[in-house]
Every structure is written in C-alpha cells, then in structure tokens.
C-alpha cells in the first residue's frame with residue numbers, strides 16, 4: 001500500500017479553506033499542543049478538547065490540564081482559543097487496554113487508545129456543530145500517524161464531520177514543540193500516559209542506570 005503524506009494532505013485542506021472554520025482539536029498535553037496551535041490558530045477557530053482517559057493517575061491528568069490552561073494564556077494567537085475539559089474516566093480505558101497490558105508502546109493497545117480519544121472527539125464535534133476535528137497526537141515520534149489518520153478518516157464517514165489530516169511531526173514539528181515547551185516553561189512528562197507506559201519508562205531508566213553502573217565498575 002502506498003505511503004500517505006498526511007502533512008501534505010493537511011496543507012491541501014488548509015489551502016482550500018473558506019473563512020475561518022471551527023476546529024475541535026483533541027489535545028493530549030500542552031507540549032504537543034504548543035506547535036500545533038502555533039500552526040493552526042491562524043486558519044481555524046480552535047477549541048481544544050482535553051480528553052485523555054488513558055492518563056490513569058488523576059494527579060497527572062490534572063497537571064497536564066493545568067499546563068494546557070497556562071499555554072493558552074501564553075501562546076500568541078490570531079483567533080481566540082477555547083478549551084473544553086473532558087471527563088476523567090480511566091476505567092473506560094483500562095477495560096479496553098487490559099488484554100493488551102503487556103504490549104510495548106506502539107502496539108494494539110495504543111491503536112485502541114487513539115481510537116477511544118478520537119471517537120469521543122468526533123462525537124462532540126458532531127453534537128456541537130464543528131466544521132472539522134483532529135488531534136495533536138501525530139506530533140509524537142512514538143505515535144503511528146497512519147493509524148491515527150485511518151481512524152480519523154473512518155470517523156469522518158461515521159459522524160459526517162470533516163477530519164483534518166495531519167502528521168504534525170513533519171517539517172520539524174516535534175523539534176519545534178520542544179523549543180516552544182522550553183520557551184513557555186511547560187511541564188513535559190517523560191512517559192506517554194497510561195500506567196503501562198509509565199512502567200515501561202521506569203524499566204528503561206532502571207536498565208540504563210544498571211548498564212552505567214556495570215560499565216563504571218568494569
């Protein structure tokens with residue numbers, strides 16, 4: 001199957017826009033939203049939708065939301081940016097992720113996780129009469145842009161709301177999000193969100209520390 005360039009697809013969609021359409025932008029966290037907002041806020045009237053049942057610890061869920069509130073205050077934007085806080089409902093994520101808890105980040109569990117968040121976004125976009133919906137998720141090099149965009153395309157058909165294709169990591173998007181996060185002093189978590197990704201990260205750090213210790217003592 002031919003590899004799609006979702007970044008180019010988004011640019012085509014933007015070039016054909018008339019006026020300033022309403023976009024419901026699913027946001028996973030402030031660092032990932034920083035570059036996406038700087039890119040899209042001149043073309044759309046954006047409402048950020050913070051919906052992340054995958055963040056299994058409530059403290060972390062609240063912290064990432066507060067960072068998003070701060071970011072909107074700090075980042076320059078041509079059009080107003082609104083923010084909706086989705087419900088904190090980790091049980092819904094844990095139910096669907098349980099059979100795949102041993103998978104590494106990037107496996108089947110993540111597909112279901114993207115889908116859960118995008119489907120809720122499409123539902124709200126439909127109910128609230130948005131012109132477009134999309135997500136910040138593709139900015140991460142750890143997320144599969146093909147899966148995200150295929151899910152978005154299917155939801156567009158189901159919910160009859162236009163999906164804005166994207167691969168925000170392209171054109172140095174990820175690098176720019178790091179620079180903006182530093183500029184705005186944003187909290188950047190070192191794991192994706194679920195308890196499984198937290199465990200994976202902790203094991204990785206531990207392993208690296210052990211290797212350092214053994215290489216020091218060698």
Ligand code: SF4
Pocket residue numbers: 054055097105106109110111113114192193194196197
């Ligand atoms: S690793 Fe990230 S994308 Fe994958 S299931 Fe966990 S929170 Fe979701």
